[in-house]
Amino acid sequence: MTIDDHKSHLITLGKFLGQFQESGSNPEENLPGNDRFFNEFNNKIDSAIHHNGWFNRENIVFALQQWSKALTSENLKLWLDRYDLSGSENKTVGIVMAGNIPLVGFHDFLSVLVSGHKVLAKLSKSDRQLLPVIASYLMHLDSRYENRIQFTEEKLEDFDAVIATGSNNTARYFEYYFKGKPSIIRKNRNSVAIITGNETKEELEKLSEDVFRYYGLGCRNVSKLFVPEDYDFDEFFKSMYKWNPIINQDKYANNYDYNKAVYLMSEFKLLDNGFLMLKEDESFGSPIATLFYEKYEDENKLQAQLEENKDKIQCIVRENAGKDEVKFGYTQKPQLWDYADNIDTIEFLSKL
The missing domain is CATH 3.40.605.10 (Aldehyde Dehydrogenase; Chain A, domain 1)
Known part of the structure; x- marks a missing residue:
């Protein structure tokens, strides 16, 4: 053939x-x-x-x-x-x-x-x-x-x-x-999004697709945000709101309730809009209905941090995407040549 x-x-x-x-x-x-x-x-x-x-x-x-x-x-x-x-x-x-x-x-x-x-x-x-x-x-x-x-x-x-x-x-x-x-x-692996604080509501709404599509279960789903030190999450939460019906899905709601209870009993500080929790955490893989976030001061230091942890990251997502990055709204729309873990599957297969 x-x-x-x-x-x-x-x-x-x-x-x-x-x-x-x-x-x-x-x-x-x-x-x-x-x-x-x-x-x-x-x-x-x-x-x-x-x-x-x-x-x-x-x-x-x-x-x-x-x-x-x-x-x-x-x-x-x-x-x-x-x-x-x-x-x-x-x-x-x-x-x-x-x-x-x-x-x-x-x-x-x-x-x-x-x-x-x-x-x-x-x-x-x-x-x-x-x-x-x-x-x-x-x-x-x-x-x-x-x-x-x-x-x-x-x-x-x-x-x-x-x-x-x-x-x-x-x-x-x-x-x-x-x-x-x-x-x-x-x-x-997990995917991370970098927010500058200059994004429009429409751009952040595109990011919501990367967060909630497939209930956040895919390795290309954004599970962590990097935000500026003084970032105000109000506009972010407003842009996520169109996904609020997700809480009516029983399995998602059960995970939301369970994780929220664990966080509250552990006295963790949370930001919460009723269907998504934000928790400051250095880890990359967040539980269902939760996004971790981490603050950054210097973008060069952030890039060095991401490079150091590249084996844990599937996609780096930002609105002004650079080389090997993904634009807001496109993590679950990969091209045929977007290989998981950046390992060229066809190249591997061609050498067998």
Whole structure:
């Protein structure tokens, strides 16, 4: 299967995923496989919500729409034409996927396929409804995918390389179990936002997307703010307010209530607007419904601090984003070439 074959199939897949809306999804005429897969996938969205209390249709559809926008001819060309994949051998690559947000392991899945290798995927119990249907859709487009995609619920065996995503604790297990095999092993990372105090309400509203999308569960979600010494949080809280209905989600509300009780019993100083707490803390990973913040005086010292902790940080977010940074509102809209942990997955796969 050539790289052009893969591109053609992924463009069609992007159109397929783009059909699903938060309400009123309608199948496009003449799209391959719609008669067989549209209703099945729509039902699987409902099933995914049933199996994971953190999933809802809004967030699943948001993820599908982002993939639809990514899988275009122009984007695939920009992503893949920089690599020489002609020498890639047909290896089996195990993928251990997380399940914190919908289709979080999809980029690894696509990367293995377009690199000419076989996928052996172990899905998270929290997110195992959607990807098998997508795989079946690709097989419908081209039967050669049938020999290139396999799912397992058991431990991975008979693989040549592995990509595994988990917590810091599971990463230690992965490093031991997969030793001796080429691997990418991802650990906990969090994203931070830098606020100057000069942002407009509209700019801060864009930042709210980075904070609350997927309930803040993704490694690209902002979990910590760096703010000037004299920063007034009033405008920040006003700009977050459009997300206040999030407190009506039971799991989020339970976490908010629990964490607030812990903080109050520990007599921590908090800023609170009824659905989000701000706590001054040097850590990067904040609990659900909480944002940590840290004050800074000198931006050069802040940059040095971020560089020193780069292995803990997924995204650095600011409105006037520089090189290797993300603009407000775009953390959950990554491009195909925005690699997790800044590890070039295609480059890794091309050298197997």
